[in-house]
Amino acid sequence: MTSTAGHPDAGLQRRTISDEIAVFIVMAIALVIVPLTGLYPYFVMQALCFALFACAFNLFLGYSGLLSFGHAMFLGTAGYICAHAAKVWGFPPELAILTGTAASAVLGLLAGLVAIRRQGIYFAMITLGLAQLMYFFYLQAKFTHGEDGIQGIPQGFLFGFLDLSKSTTLYYVVVAVFLLAFLLIWRIINSPFGEVLKSIRENEQRAISLGYKVDRYKLMAFVLSATLAGLAGALKVIVAQNASLTDVHWSMSGEVVLMVLLGGLGTVYGPVVGAFLVIAMQQYLAGAGQWVVVIQGVIFVVCVLTFRRGIVGEIAHLFKRSL
């Protein structure tokens, strides 16, 4: 038993890697057979992009304990750059996605250098401020086409031979990217680096006294999170074939918090569950128009009041396992 009092993980058994691997295999199989089930693949692809976004966000919030309220800027920046690269510069999809992701990594480094010096509400406000700055930049910048967004982005051929305009091909590419990125995040969490992050989350003063340069660790985690969020944004643009202001709007930064809290903060699979739930709500309640936002708000309140560990967090707690 590790005793990490005061945190939802408190009272859990030691991390049982075998459980996580088992769940990963189940998830991978489920994703692979989706096209055979008649479930709308476009919906699953979108949900996967958001799941990756939520996992990236969780990597930072869940394991370093700092709430960034500006993650939409990484999602949107990578999206816009990827869209521009694919449409205007004529990049093949793999290069366009890499360019977008790299742009988010650079932005993450710059934003991190500014924001990481503060904690708690100040950190959240600085990231929000930077994200708003980026939002208005994208609103005015010529290449983003303002309210219209970049539309009709060519999907092209991945590595020159995989035709991404075929929805099944695109689906398996998205699944592959998602699973690889997920494994990477899992690896980061379970690395010595991840352990140091958790120690900073639990007691920053003690981590400092042990000789860790906590600011560097936090900055590294922030950049990793921004980069992976960027990957999600670039992938999403290739899937949806449009990049718009929605992805950089502050409400997107809020939505990802909702996804992570609903699924389970600081759990490996929570963000995936949360993202699928939120995207499913938006998809199937679309007829209700702007009421979707109200419903989301109610669910958020209920979640925080009744099951604070999130869905996966509660399940893990019930079975005394880590998921």
Next chain:
Amino acid sequence: MNRVHSILMFGVAMALSTAAMAQDKTVKVGNLSDQSGLYADLGGPGSTLAAQMAVEDSGLVAKGWKIDVIAGDHQNKPDVGTNIARQWLDVDKVDVIVDVPSSGVALAVNTVVKEKNAVFLNSGAAASDLTNSQCSPNTVHWTYDTYLLANGTGKAVVKAGGDSWFFLTADYAFGAALERDTTAVINANGGKVLGAVRHPLNTSDFSSFLLQAQSSKAKVIGLANAGGDTTNAIKQAAEFGIVSGGQKLAALLLFITDVHSLGLNIAQGLTFTETFYWDMNDQTRAFSKRFSERMKNKAPPSMVHAGVYASLIHYFKALEALGGNPHDGAKVVAKMKEMPTDDPLFGKGVIRADGRKIHPGYLFEVKKPSESKGPWDYYKLIATIPAEEAFTPLSQSTCSLVKK
């Protein structure tokens, strides 16, 4: 015996399958509109009602067709719009998407509909690009466009002496297209444009934009925006005393619902171009009476509602002529272009090769409160723009479908 049996079975199966092919008479109409935002009054639920009335009036249901109307809210966001359109066309098997105000969304939906070979009958959007650079064999642009608005209102205002302009432009595809088309008309008629300022979609505070317009000393402030943005700008211009200070407002796109929400006191004297007014003739009055009885707020139809109704009436005629199988969008639109149009709201007309529906435009002026005889009696007709002058001439079209 066994053999006879199998031949019989084969025959029955053949008969059934051909019957099933001939009887593919299920159609799904999707009204993709702004259901709750700044364009909800001019499109929104009213467009769903107009679509339902078109289904009823087409008489196809009695002839064995099964027609459903569904509605979606694109919230004026291109990504939300394409998501709904994609889901409708992939999963819900929608055959025709109607209305779609907000040009940014319309252009995005235009691409999806073409990719999935469905039908797009646009009524609510204005950008003339829909039938020019971005024209599609699956799209018909019915009610109006920026070329018509620019030519109608722009020309009339310049001729009346308003030869220097300043634009207040909504910062998206529609505003840009309207400003571009109007600028061309102003220059061609000897006027000049002193400047322009872009405002975000759905703005509530126009003060800084209006002050810039005021200090430009232009004779005319052109409002290249729509819906709630236009009414907000006009109301706030009244508060700033812009009109009483000698500058004239030109609302390039104004709907009857906007005039209603402004009130005649503020709106009186505005000139603008539309293609439909409920009080034009007996047929429009009869339709409007039936329409407003079923509307929640008892409003008469806007020109967008009229366009949804009329375009669907023509669509159903084309389906009937084809005899069934409405799922090949390009084929249905080709049939629609082949047949001359005739409906009670827009009269006789045609759909050109580029997808542009051709009918006359009307220059209206908002009545003074003293001239208005009853509720919704708002417009007086100043001039009619003949059908052949109302829209971009085919010789200037940049559409790839037009053979030159």
